[in-house]
Amino acid sequence: MERRRILGIEGLRGIKLTSPMKSIGMKLFLIFFVSIVSFVLSCGMLSYSISKNVIQKKVSQSSLETISQAGMKLDFMYKTFEDIMLQLNLDNDLQNLLAKAQQFPPGSYQAMEIAGQLTEKLNVIAFSGKSISSLLLFQPDGRLIALTGSGSNSAVENVEQTDWFQAIKNNNDQTQWLDSKAEGYSGSYPNTFAIGRVMKNGEGSSKGVLVMEVSTELLNNELNSLSLGEGSQLSITNSANTNIATLKPGELGKASNLPLTGAQIDAGRGLFTSANDHIVVYYHSALSDWNMVGDIPIGLLVREAADKIFQFTLVAVLCAVIAAGLIGIWVVRVIVRPIQKLRDLMKQGAQGKLTVRAHYTSADEVGQLGASFDQMMQHFADLVRQSGDTAHNVLETANELANSARLTKTAADEIASAMEEISAGATGLAQESEKGNALTEHVSTQMKQVTEANFMMGTAAAGVQEAGVKGAHEMDALMANTNRTEEMITTLIKKVGAFKESTTSIQSILDMLNQIMKKTNILSLNAGIEAVRAGQAGKGFMVVADEIRRLAEQSRHSIGVVGQIMNDIQNEVHETFNLLESAAPIFKTQLQAVRDTNVIFGQVTSQMAAFIEQLGAVSDSVSSLESKQVILSDTMMNVSSVAEESLATSEEVTAQGLEQSRVSDKLVQLSDKLEQLSQGLHDTLSKFDI
Incomplete structure (x- = not known):
């Protein structure tokens, strides 16, 4: 009893007086007060605003x-x-x-x-x-x-x-x-x-x-x-x-x-x-x-x-202040004081006095809070009591666990030594399998290169064959066009020859017209002379003679111009005829070259077909060799994988053995520490008043 009294006094000494503004009672009072006054004041202002607008x-x-x-x-x-x-x-x-x-x-x-x-x-x-x-x-x-x-x-x-x-x-x-x-x-x-x-x-x-x-x-x-x-x-x-x-x-x-x-x-x-x-x-x-x-x-x-509403608002605010004060006092008596009592009891419980109780009898939330506090303190006392018993059992178990950990450490050290020897043998096997796997991969790479080169040769040969066939078709078309061109040149030579003869005939006609113009001019001169002789009666005839002479002179000049043009045409036709005769042998030579080229394209196509057939046989052989190489590579990969798995397993077992040894050391340390903590927990729980 004396010890409990001392704990109670110490708990009360730990209670510090706080500022009123930090009190929940003051906060609730202010909330009710401000809320009610604000509501009444807002209603008054709202009434004023509505009345003003109306x-x-x-x-x-x-x-x-x-x-x-x-x-x-x-x-x-x-x-x-x-x-x-x-x-x-x-x-x-x-x-x-x-x-x-x-x-x-x-x-x-x-x-x-x-x-x-x-x-x-x-x-x-x-x-x-x-x-x-x-x-x-x-x-x-x-x-x-x-x-x-x-x-x-x-x-x-x-x-x-x-x-x-x-x-x-x-x-x-x-x-x-x-x-x-x-x-x-x-x-x-x-x-x-x-x-x-x-x-x-x-x-x-x-x-x-x-x-x-x-x-x-x-x-x-x-x-x-x-x-x-x-x-x-x-x-x-x-x-x-x-x-x-x-x-x-x-x-x-x-x-x-x-x-x-x-x-x-x-x-x-x-x-x-x-x-x-x-x-x-x-x-x-x-x-x-x-x-x-x-x-x-x-x-x-x-x-x-506004004056009436303001007066009413003041009265309402005053009433609200009184109501808020009364409600605040009631809240403090009903809610705040029981909570303050619970606060003091909790501080005593925090000092180790677990026998304190609120003993509230009301059925509201505050009474339920007091009952919950009493249950909590009872559960804390039971928990401390059970924890004391458990701490004693843990102390005994810690001693047994320390002995088992020391035995486990010795066995783990022996297992780790044996696994290190197994790991060394697995390492050698893995290295040899890696070498074989590397050689197999090198051969596989070379086979892939051969396959790719063979495929590229086949593609190129197919392209050459296709180009040969296309070239042969193009040469056939070129030969046909060359034949038509030769025929057109021959026809053109004939046409130009005929045109040359026609220009010669036109020149003859122009010579004849020139002679006629000369005779017409002479006749017009004679007519003029006769008109002069006739005197006044021949004036009309004189005018006609002058007009005929003028027309004859114009015709002579026009025939001269036409003659010059015909001479130029004859020269151009002659040059064209000579050029066409020179081009005819060239077209014949070109036609023969086209025919020879067509024969060469046919030979290339036949030879490339035979070459493609040989490439197909080589590709089949390379494909068969590549499939066998793949099987060999898979086998070497499996051997290497098994060796690596064996090495990894042995290393893992070795690591686990070492880890188990370290865990055993740690377990021994933890067992000692658990023993110390169990003793400390037992000493701490003995301080509680239950």
């Missing part, structure tokens, strides 16, 4: 519908203004007054009277609608005719060169919407936009230019009536993204901070998210070519929902 989508669609309805309302207003402009253009009284105004010079009494009538008529229209600031009527050249309201003529002078006046004229029969101007168009009303149209009569000729000036307050009122949410902005821009109406002071006529692309304008309406994280909704008016644009900050849209 709110953003709903508000975007709602804002798009709102701004679309407002845009259509403005379209109705734009249509009203265009109808007023069209009504004025179709007014017959107004058209008649415009026609009269062009008939009188500016400044005349009639022109001023007509201008007054036009002003009164325009005032009726201007006063009928509070939104119309003024109406301006110009001549096609830009000269002002009539002006309603309190405007002055000096403010609208020289308008013919302005961009807006040229735009109205270039738009022809259509209404032209003019951008807002801070100074206005009439000089009397600031911050106005205008609508212009060319006034034409029924014949289509231009009678004037009508401009309706409208205050931007009308558009601002429409913008004020809309609300897209906190922090939102509204404006009306043209296709060049210039502000037509805006609630920001000083921004009228400047570039909009909410520009639209051409593709977006072509779409008519839509929404997108800007670079500064704002939702932009827009509506494009096909009547005025203006855009109503709204800007809504996303952050302000979702701020209220």
Whole structure:
């Protein structure tokens, strides 16, 4: 008991306090804590993201519908203004007054009277609608005719060169919407936009230019009536993204901070998210070519929902922290403490105290772990006890094994000595058989060379015979061709001789024609003389005589040329005839040589056939000799193999004998070492408390 107590104290001394972060309890606590808090925080952030997207989508669609309805309302207003402009253009009284105004010079009494009538008529229209600031009527050249309201003529002078006046004229029969101007168009009303149209009569000729000036307050009122949410902005821009109406002071006529692309304008309406994280909704008016644009900050849209979700997330995280702490404490009590107790018991067991037990009674995994620990320690104690008994038996067996190993070593030394003598005799036999095998291989090599040479001679003879037969056939063909060539040469000589005689006949004909030409020339001279004698009556005959003489001279010259050509042909034919007569004997000699060569090829073919037959007999003899040589080589190889196997076997037996001797020495050493180890194992096992 005292020894066990000492072992227990020593085991507890070996237990070292570790860092809390290395404790499985702290790790489990952190896992539960971080997992629960992270899950709750992730759910809160996910809820915020989903809510933000839903709110953003709903508000975007709602804002798009709102701004679309407002845009259509403005379209109705734009249509009203265009109808007023069209009504004025179709007014017959107004058209008649415009026609009269062009008939009188500016400044005349009639022109001023007509201008007054036009002003009164325009005032009726201007006063009928509070939104119309003024109406301006110009001549096609830009000269002002009539002006309603309190405007002055000096403010609208020289308008013919302005961009807006040229735009109205270039738009022809259509209404032209003019951008807002801070100074206005009439000089009397600031911050106005205008609508212009060319006034034409029924014949289509231009009678004037009508401009309706409208205050931007009308558009601002429409913008004020809309609300897209906190922090939102509204404006009306043209296709060049210039502000037509805006609630920001000083921004009228400047570039909009909410520009639209051409593709977006072509779409008519839509929404997108800007670079500064704002939702932009827009509506494009096909009547005025203006855009109503709204800007809504996303952050302000979702701020209220985000605050509520954030507060809920904080509460949930706080609850999760409390729950995670309670779960962590419970895990430490249920799992960690029993494991720490098992750790302490295992360290005591490692110090040699195999009697420690956990004695856990719970049915969970921790209880099963304690029961397994108790079984393991019991098995260790049984194993140590059995190992002690086995070590004692091994010690006794080691002594007996050492004695047997010494006897085995003595017998192995004697066997090794006898096998060395047997190996020496087998070595001599193997050397002699190797010499005989080498001679047999040399003879076999020579026989193979003879066989190969005989085969090559047979192949060459067959080739020569084949070449002789082919040469004989070729000589037959050559002899036939030579005979045909000789016949063709003979025929050609005859043809050339006949052609030579024909050229001689042609020369005779040319001589006769030459004589005729001379006579014709003489006759033409006589005819000329007679024509001269005849005087005036013979002039026609004189012309005929001169023509005959000229033709005779040309014929003489042509006959001379033909004669020269015929002389050249006769010379060439004569040379050809001589060459053919010289070649005929040569072809006869060649034909005789071909016949002699054909006879020689026939003799070569016959002699090579006899030579091939003799080579066949030699090949049969060599083949028979080679087969006998193969049998002899196999026999010598078998003898050599048997000798080598005998030598190898004797060497192997000798080596095994030597190895057995070394093994016996090693066995003696191992027996001594086993005896020492058995004694050491017995001493070590005696230290365990079982």
